[in-house]
Amino acid sequence: MEHDKEKELLELKEVTIRFAGDSGDGMQLTGTQFSDNTAWVGNDLNTLPDYPAEIRAPAGTIYGVSGFQLHFSSDDIHTPGDQPDVLVAMNPAALKKNLPELKPGGIIILNIDAFDSKNLSLANYTSNPVEDGSLKGYQVFQVPITSMTSRALEGIKLTPKEVARTKNFFALGLMYWLFNRPLDTTLNWIKQKFAKRPEYIEANEKALKAGFDFGDNTEIFTSRYAVSPAKLPAGIYRNISGNEATALGFLTASVKSGLPLFLGSYPITPASEILQYLSEYKHFGVKTFQAEDEIAGITTAIGAAFAGNLAITSTSGPGLSLKSEAIGLAVMTELPIVIIDVQRGGPSTGLPTKTEQADLLQAAFGRNGESPVCVVAARTPSHCFDMAIEASRIALKYMTPVILLTDGYIANGSEPWKLPDMENLPDLKVNFVTQKEGYYPYVRNENLARPWAIPGTPNLEHRIGGLEKSNIYGNVSYDPENHHEMVTIRRQKIDNIRNDIPDLEIEGDINAELLVVGWGGTYGSIKEAVTKARNDGYKVAQIHFSYICPFPKNTGEVLSKYKKILVPEINLGQLAYMLRSEFLIEVIQYNLVRGLPLRVSGILDKILEIEGGNNG
Amino acid sequence: MDSNTVVKEFNYTSKDFASDQDVRWCPGCGDYSILAQVQRSFPEIINKPKENVVWVSGIGCSSRFPYYMNTYGFHGIHGRAPAIASGVKIANPDLDVWVATGDGDLLSIGGNHFIHTCRKNVDIKIILFNNRIYGLTKGQYSPTSLKGQVTKTTPYGSVDYPFNPPKLALGAEATFIARSIDRHAKHLQEMIKRAGLHKGTAFLEVFQNCNIFNDGAFDLLTDKETKDDHVIELKHGEPLVFGKNKDKGIRLEGFNPVIVDLTNGHYSVNDLWIHDEFDPSPARASIIMSFDEIEGFPTPIGIFRQIFKETCDEAITRQISEVKKKKGEGDLKKVLYSGNTWEVK
Numbered sequence: 001m002e003h004d005k006e007k008e009l010l011e012l013k014e015v016t017i018r019f020a021g022d023s024g025d026g027m028q029l030t031g032t033q034f035s036d037n038t039a040w041v042g043n044d045l046n047t048l049p050d051y052p053a054e055i056r057a058p059a060g061t062i063y064g065v066s067g068f069q070l071h072f073s074s075d076d077i078h079t080p081g082d083q084p085d086v087l088v089a090m091n092p093a094a095l096k097k098n099l100p101e102l103k104p105g106g107i108i109i110l111n112i113d114a115f116d117s118k119n120l121s122l123a124n125y126t127s128n129p130v131e132d133g134s135l136k137g138y139q140v141f142q143v144p145i146t147s148m149t150s151r152a153l154e155g156i157k158l159t160p161k162e163v164a165r166t167k168n169f170f171a172l173g174l175m176y177w178l179f180n181r182p183l184d185t186t187l188n189w190i191k192q193k194f195a196k197r198p199e200y201i202e203a204n205e206k207a208l209k210a211g212f213d214f215g216d217n218t219e220i221f222t223s224r225y226a227v228s229p230a231k232l233p234a235g236i237y238r239n240i241s242g243n244e245a246t247a248l249g250f251l252t253a254s255v256k257s258g259l260p261l262f263l264g265s266y267p268i269t270p271a272s273e274i275l276q277y278l279s280e281y282k283h284f285g286v287k288t289f290q291a292e293d294e295i296a297g298i299t300t301a302i303g304a305a306f307a308g309n310l311a312i313t314s315t316s317g318p319g320l321s322l323k324s325e326a327i328g329l330a331v332m333t334e335l336p337i338v339i340i341d342v343q344r345g346g347p348s349t350g351l352p353t354k355t356e357q358a359d360l361l362q363a364a365f366g367r368n369g370e371s372p373v374c375v376v377a378a379r380t381p382s383h384c385f386d387m388a389i390e391a392s393r394i395a396l397k398y399m400t401p402v403i404l405l406t407d408g409y410i411a412n413g414s415e416p417w418k419l420p421d422m423e424n425l426p427d428l429k430v431n432f433v434t435q436k437e438g439y440y441p442y443v444r445n446e447n448l449a450r451p452w453a454i455p456g457t458p459n460l461e462h463r464i465g466g467l468e469k470s471n472i473y474g475n476v477s478y479d480p481e482n483h484h485e486m487v488t489i490r491r492q493k494i495d496n497i498r499n500d501i502p503d504l505e506i507e508g509d510i511n512a513e514l515l516v517v518g519w520g521g522t523y524g525s526i527k528e529a530v531t532k533a534r535n536d537g538y539k540v541a542q543i544h545f546s547y548i549c550p551f552p553k554n555t556g557e558v559l560s561k562y563k564k565i566l567v568p569e570i571n572l573g574q575l576a577y578m579l580r581s582e583f584l585i586e587v588i589q590y591n592l593v594r595g596l597p598l599r600v601s602g603i604l605d606k607i608l609e610i611e612g613g614n615n616g
Numbered sequence: 617m618d619s620n621t622v623v624k625e626f627n628y629t630s631k632d633f634a635s636d637q638d639v640r641w642c643p644g645c646g647d648y649s650i651l652a653q654v655q656r657s658f659p660e661i662i663n664k665p666k667e668n669v670v671w672v673s674g675i676g677c678s679s680r681f682p683y684y685m686n687t688y689g690f691h692g693i694h695g696r697a698p699a700i701a702s703g704v705k706i707a708n709p710d711l712d713v714w715v716a717t718g719d720g721d722l723l724s725i726g727g728n729h730f731i732h733t734c735r736k737n738v739d740i741k742i743i744l745f746n747n748r749i750y751g752l753t754k755g756q757y758s759p760t761s762l763k764g765q766v767t768k769t770t771p772y773g774s775v776d777y778p779f780n781p782p783k784l785a786l787g788a789e790a791t792f793i794a795r796s797i798d799r800h801a802k803h804l805q806e807m808i809k810r811a812g813l814h815k816g817t818a819f820l821e822v823f824q825n826c827n828i829f830n831d832g833a834f835d836l837l838t839d840k841e842t843k844d845d846h847v848i849e850l851k852h853g854e855p856l857v858f859g860k861n862k863d864k865g866i867r868l869e870g871f872n873p874v875i876v877d878l879t880n881g882h883y884s885v886n887d888l889w890i891h892d893e894f895d896p897s898p899a900r901a902s903i904i905m906s907f908d909e910i911e912g913f914p915t916p917i918g919i920f921r922q923i924f925k926e927t928c929d930e931a932i933t934r935q936i937s938e939v940k941k942k943k944g945e946g947d948l949k950k951v952l953y954s955g956n957t958w959e960v961k
Contacts, residue, residue, distance in 0.1 A: 040956045185956055229960075238957045248952060255948045262707050264699075282939035284946030287706055287932055292732035296699035299692065299729075303672070303703025306690055307711065311703070329693050419957070422949050455670045455688040455704065455711050463635070463683050465691025466675075475637070476683065 008223035009180065014073035015227055016081030017175065020098045021090030021111075022059050023052055023066040026168035031068025032414075033172055037185045038072045039239035039416045042229030045072040046524060048080035048597065049412045053269065053352045060122035062093045074228040078380070078524030080413060082599045086178075088171055090114060090145070092123035099135075107139045109174065111167070113146035141220055145170050145211075152210035156203050166207040173211025180226045183208060233418060240417040242381040242410035243270070246340060247277035249388025250312055251284060256389070257396060257428035259310040261286045264300035266293055266319065269352040270408040271342035274314040294322035298339065302326060305335040306464075308432060308454035310392060314340040317359050318349065320403075321366070327401050328367045331490060333464045334442075334450045336395035336402075338388075343407040343520075345595045354595030355409035357520055358571035363403040364549050364578065370487045372494040374398070375549035377405040379523035382417035384410065387546060389426060394497055396430050399449040405548075407521040407570075409597045436460060441474030447500075448493035498550040504543045504558050512539035514611055515562035517587070519545035519575050522598050526568055529603035537615035540607060545575070556583050564610055566590060568603050625663055630655040632666060635686040646798035646824035647677060650745060651684055653804040661812035662712065669712045672701040674721040677752050678745035678824075681716035695726025698733040701740045702928070709929040712812070715742040719760040720750050723779050727759075734788035734817045736928040741811045741818040744781060749830035767829075781821045782905045782920050786898055791816035793901070793920040797823045799838040803849065803917065810919060816927050837915055850904065850918030855888035858914045865889075866913075873903055875912065893919045 017034070021027045028049055038045050047070040057064030071081035086107040089095040091114040102108065115130055129135055130142060149167040150160075169186075176183055186208060194200035215221055240248075254261035265275040267290070279288040287309070291297040298313040305311035315323060320341045330337050343359045345351025363375045374394050378387040384406050391404040433439055433451040436459040442450050453460040462474060470477035471485055506515075508530050518526045523544050530542045543558060545551065559565060559579065567576040568590040576589045590606045592598060633655045641647045662669060669687040673679035675694035682689030688711075692700045697715045705713045722730050722744050733740065749767065750756040757767040757774045760781065764773040785793045792814040796807040804822065811818035823834045836846045848858040848866070856866035857878070865888040867874045876883040895901065901921040907913040926934075940946075 036956050040958050042958060042960065232960045234960050236953065236957050236959050238953070238955045251951065252948060255946075260707070262703065264703060281946060281951070282936045283943040284948075285936055285940075287936075289702070289706060291699065292728050295696060296702075296729055296732070299696040299699040300703030300706070302692075303690070303700040303705075304707035305703075306688075306700075307670075307704045307707035309707040311707070325693055326696065333690075418960075419952055422952075454708075456668050456708060458665060458667045461667060461686055461688050463689035463691065465673075465682070465689075466693050467691060 007221065010223050010225050012225050012227050013075060014071065014077065015086065015179070015225065016069060016071040016084045017086040017088070018067055018069040018084040018098055018101075019088045019171070020065055020067040020094035021168070022093070023054065023064050024056050024059065025066065025090050026165065027066045027068050027090070030168045030172045031070060033186045033189065034175060035070050035414055036189075036239050037176070037181055038070065039237065040185050041181060042232075043072040043074065043227055044077050044230035044232060044416060045070055045239070046077055046080045046415050047071070047413045048409060050596075051353055060091055060093055060119045062097050062123060065094050065097045067094075067098060072227055074230050076230065076232070078527045079597065079600055082601050088175065090167070090171065092119045092125055092129070095129060096123045096125065102138065104137055105139070107141065108135060109141045109143060109171070111145035111171070112142040113144045143174065143214070148210060148214060149207050152206050153203050156199055156206070158199060158203055163203070166203050169204050169207035170211035170214075173208040174215050176208075177212045177215030178221065178224050180224055183212060232416065235418040237416045237418055239414050240382050240385070241412060241414040242378065242384040242406050243273035243342070243412065244277055245382050245384040245417065246378075246388050246404075246406060246411070247274050249385040250278065250310070250338070250392065251281055251286065252385070252425060253389050253392035253428055254284065254286065254310050256425055257310055257392065257430050259308065259430060262289070262301060262304035262309040262311045263287070263314065264289045264291050264297040264304065264311070265314045266291050266297045268294070268316045268319050270344055270411050271314045271316045271319070271340065273411070274340060274342070294319040295326060298323040298326040298337070299329075301337050302330055302333070302335060305330070305337050306333070306455070308452070310396070311336070312338040312340065314342070316342045316344045316352075317346045317362075320359055320362060324367050327373060327403075328369060328371045329466050330401040331367070331371045331373060332466050332468070334399045334490075336399055336452075338391045338395050338402050338404055340404045340406065342411045343405060351595040353408065355407045355521065355597060356570050356593060356595060357407060357522065358574065358593065359405065360519070360548065360571065360574040361577065363405055370491065372491050373549065374400055374402040374494055374497055375405065376402060376547050377520035377545065378410060379520060379544055379546060381410050381413050381415045383546070385417070385420075389428075393426060393428050394500070396428060397449065397500070398447055398493055398497060399452060400494065405520055410521040432457065433460065440472050442469055443472050444489070448489060448496060495550050498553045501547045501552055503554040504545070504552045506558060507542045508534060509539040509541050512541040513562065513614070514539070514564045514566060514607065515541045515543060515559070516566045516568065516603070516607065517543050517545070517575070517579070518568055519548060522568060522570065525598040525600050526603055528600040529607060532600065532604050533607045533611070538607065538611050539614075540611070548575070548578070551582065559583050559585055564588060566606060566610060568598055568606070570598060626665065628659040628662060628666060630659060633658045633686055635684055637683045639684050640680065641677060642828050644827040645677070646747065646826070647681070647745060649798040649801060650743065650804070650822055650824060651681065653801055654685070654743075654808055657805045657808040657812065661809050664710075664712065668710060669714070670701075670704050671714050671716060672697045672704060673716045674718075674726055675752070676718035676721045676750075678716050678718040679721060695721055695724070696729060697721065698726060698729040698740065698742065702733055702736070702738045705738055705740055706929050706932055709739070709933055713740040715740055717742060717744055718751075719744065719746045719748060719758045719781075723759040723781060723784070731784065731788035734785055734790035734819065737789070737791055737816045737925060739816055739927040739929050741814070742820065743808070743811070744819065744821045745824045746781060746821050747824045747826035747830055748778070748833050749826050751826050751829055755829035780905060780908055782819070783902065785819040786902055786905065786921065790819045791925060792818035792922045794819070795821045795823070795917045795920070797834060797837055797847075797917060798825060800917070807919070810922075814922060816925065846914050848907070848914040848916050850891045850893075850916055850920065852891060852893040852919070855885045855890055857885060857888065868900070868903070871903065873907065873910070873913070893922050895921065896923060
């Protein structure tokens with residue numbers, strides 16, 4: 001008897017899916033593929049890769065579980081979603097670790113083949129959760145992913161291990177079916193990726209299609225889901241992660257400044273990808289120098305800046321600590337460099353693969369002496385592109401080190417990026433000094449920037465360094481008055497940048513009583529929480545800092561308008577500390593330092609706690 | 617060896633390389649001699665406009681050096697001179713980049729940068745002012761201080777073994793390794809020239825007397841009475857002969873160097889070890905370097921070894937042009953608009 005293949009198609013506004021499996025199961029790849037596909041079909045999306053620091057932790061264990069969460073919608077969204085609607089669990093450990101976060105009534109797709117006694121015990125299950133009723137209240141689909149994959153691949157010359165490795169594509173195919181997606185983006189990817197291994201192309205294609213067909217043919221799924229394209233502003237888009245956007249931003253700054261890009265860097269999670277991406281752009285003349293340590297990463301960059309390159313260094317928290325002294329050298333020599341800190345959980349080694357915002361005070365103040373630098377922060381993955389260009393612009397214009405803060409969440413997370421108009425990219429053209437007349441190493445222009453005279457320029461030979469120099473002439477100087485003057489000038493130069501950056505824009509209800517203030521990667525969570533509160537009738541305003549040192553010039557004025565100020569941060573109150581000390585105001589803190597993005601619900605609860613009952 | 621010949625197109629004099637700054641080392645310091653020999657040698661080796669010369673240093677007495685040279689200069693932070701210099705050179709390979717550094721700066725806090733610069737063969741010249749003491753911090757022992765040496769931080773004698781700097785450079789694959797002494801002006805000039813003409817990481821150790829905190833450390837090697845018996849000058853293609861009357865020689869027997877008497881009729885110069893600066897194997901150079909540690913052996917000065925291989929900056933430049941040839945000059949729009957793009961109307 002032929003069964004009815006027609007399944008019900010349910011329209012959803014938004015969905016959050018989490019893929020979870022062993023760190024060797026390819027969950028990051030599966031998630032990335034689903035993201036690219038989702039972007040390509042036109043949904044708005046936001047992702048959160050969440051993986052262990054161990055590369056291949058023992059299979060089947062809870063600490064070896066790697067996850068990838070993505071949130072997609074027909075509407076404008078800003079976060080990877082608080083709680084998943086759908087959990088794909090490739091083994092018992094993945095189920096155990098992720099079940100507590102799944103929404104009540106959510107969908108669980110299990111690789112039932114992996115629920116054997118060995119894996120159950122590795123995951124510390126004393127009884128099988130599939131049989132003991134602990135999954136009651138969820139929609140559980142038991143799919144024999146491993147065995148179905150090997151059956152689909154029968155006849156292809158692969159080792160059993162290689163066959164098992166394609167099971168993530170079976171799961172991906174099944175999810176494509178469940179969410180009514182075309183397979184094209186992934187099929188193209190497979191063809192490119194394995195161009196030299198036709199048997200891998202065949203195997204992965206077969207696994208993907210088998211997963212898709214399984215959904216179509218099996219009786220266990222009675223409905224599938226559709227999420228319509230989001231109404232994004234017109235333009236050409238691509239899906240982008242923060243680290244790739246950062247790399248492209250500096251590549252763009254190099255092209256627009258006409259300066260070769262030099263990156264001195266030491267690999268560190270979660271910043272290494274910036275070095276990896278930029279090492280591909282040799283045809284732009286990009287020079288990447290994988291240094292022997294963090295200190296050499298920045299000091300080679302300082303040397304390259306002295307020689308006239310657009311010089312940058314990329315790192316994460318522990319690396320920023322190691323670079324502190326050299327940042328001071330760049331402050332003293334007044335050379336343009338950009339230090340990218342992709343923040344991770346700290347202190348010390350901390351949580352290498354998790355996100356945090358706790359390097360702010362280190363970036364702003366963490367050096368010996370009076371050592372002001374410019375500090376800027378990106379708020380979303382694609383915003384990293386803009387802030388990389390901004391950091392370069394400020395560094396070159398003011399002859400100063402600039403610290404660009406991103407974080408593990410926006411660095412690894414991705415979102416659709418509306419590609420910039422090439423004509424609208426800023427011109428960062430630099431004029432090196434070549435005239436001897438009036439030249440001194442520390443003579444200053446209207447921005448208090450000193451002239452950039454690079455080696456190779458006739459008659460402008462000069463010496464700079466970490467010792468204090470006399471103003472204008474640049475000779476070593478121990479003169480007390482001169483030191484005070486130079487300390488003051490270096491501070492003033494950074495303060496002046498506030499005249500050259502955009503004012504804060506107030507989002508939400510300008511005339512609200514409560515202002516929610518954030519910086520960096522928490523933008524999405526705060527934005528959604530504020531939107532939800534406003535939808536519930538509360539009047540709430542929001543500002544978000546991309547420029548922190550110095551603060552935009554309307555900061556004091558904006559802050560003074562609001563009776564209550566809430567500052568959510570993934571630290572114990574570092575921006576709050578800076579706002580209090582600079583503007584002498586009281587703020588309410590909301591701090592959660594879990595190595596994860598702030599949940600929308602957490603911020604919303606805090607808003608309601610403050611504003612309780614004031615929703616009209 | 618092509619790169620060891622001088623092409624003299626610019627008629628610089630030593631004065632052209634002297635800056636207007638007062639030199640502020642202690643009177644009698646060996647650094648004065650090194651500065652003088654550098655300024656005297658430069659007219660013969662700088663075969664490009666002098667604005668293309670950059671001196672980089674770290675921290676310590678020696679690291680004040682860039683202020684006294686009328687070239688571009690960068691006085692860095694402790695230990696980091698090789699890294700700063702590497703950045704300068706890679707950013708602009710047309711520059712001649714020199715590093716002035718000391719035993720604490722290069723071998724203690726900067727040891728990591730030193731070995732990796734050598735390993736990568738970045739085309740920079742490193743002059744190590746080795747006085748076996750911390751001078752600027754006033755007399756603590758350094759990584760080249762001798763075992764047992766009494767200093768401010770080793771009142772009962774140092775318990776540490778010293779580095780043998782040329783050996784460290786050899787182990788790190790430096791492509792040019794030489795040694796000289798502050799008071800051997802002519803020899804020092806010759807070594808500076810050879811280092812300057814080398815393409816690749818050139819390491820020149822200079823024994824330098826700190827007359828305040830470690831005075832006389834090299835007296836045996838510099839005093840008229842003793843120097844000939846305690847120093848052996850390495851010369852390419854010539855036998856290892858030393859002694860006041862050139863009466864002693866060194867033979868290599870198996871792996872062991874042996875001092876022989878050239879006056880008793882058993883051995884002649886024909887039986888001696890012939891020095892080969894360009895020996896591709898590091899083995900013999902390593903044995904010569906270890907004379908320092910063998911009782912009764914003279915201290916070698918001269919060029920231990922020079923080999924030629926692609927430098928780091930050359931490789932980076934080559935790779936860039938290869939990739940440009942393959943992919944074409946970078947097109948920003950093409951890169952930004954790559955990957956899976958879609959249009960929202």
